[in-house]
Amino acid sequence: MMNMPHPTSSSTATPAHDFPAHIKHQLDKATALCAQQGARMTAQRRDVLGLILMHERPVGAYDLLEELKTAERRPAPPTVYRALDFLLEHGLIHRIERLSAFIPCTNLRHCSHTHEHSEACLHTAQFLICRNCKTVTEIADTTVLETLKHICKNENFVIQSTSVEVEGLCAHCASK
Known part of the structure; x- marks a missing residue:
């Protein structure tokens, strides 16, 4: 991942990270989802989401903070936490409580259509967490949700x- 100069810390500034095309595509979908909800995807929020999308495993807030730092920009922890709160509120990421870490919403990563994150689907996923390798698999078993309801x-x-x-x-870990 290559860092590009960040001319200003303004929330309307250009994102500081140059992400691969498949991540940019997901970020564009996320930006469109936010616009549909009347919210604005700032450069900082886009960078945080992009970094989460880049990770194969859940990523913590302070790891994101380190990755966001450039020679021109040194965001403070509250800045990252505000971005994470926004992304959580709009259903773009999930917080894995057990790991104190974040993963992208599977619908954002895998849907080929514009998935409307209604109130009914924002927080209905279940997570399978591997104790050994720390991978997290998101599932959305409707029978689990219906039972809870x-x-x-x-x-x-x-x-x-x-x-x-x-x-x-x-x-993979169980077969070892």
Whole structure:
């Protein structure tokens, strides 16, 4: 990944990172999703999302902070956390609580169409976390969600978000 000069720290500045074409495509989709929701994808938010998309495994906020630093720009932790909050709020990334790290939303990474992140789909994924290699697989099993909805309805509990994290060994690590 190559860093390009960043002329200003303004939120309307050009992103500081030059991402590969497939990442740029995902960033363009994310920018369009934000526009549909009436939100603005700033250069800082775009850089943070791009770095998350570049990682094969979950990435922590301070790792992102280090990767964002250039000779011309040294963002502070609150800047990165604000960008992460925005990306979480708009369903573009997920926080893996167990690892205190972030991954891109599978729909953003894999959908070939514009996926509308409605309130119903923002936080319905389940995560399979490998204890050995730390890979995270996002699944969206609707039966899990429907079961949770049913239980919550019986308890007169209103779901605002869900996060199901299952720890174990991925197929690769289990076969060793």
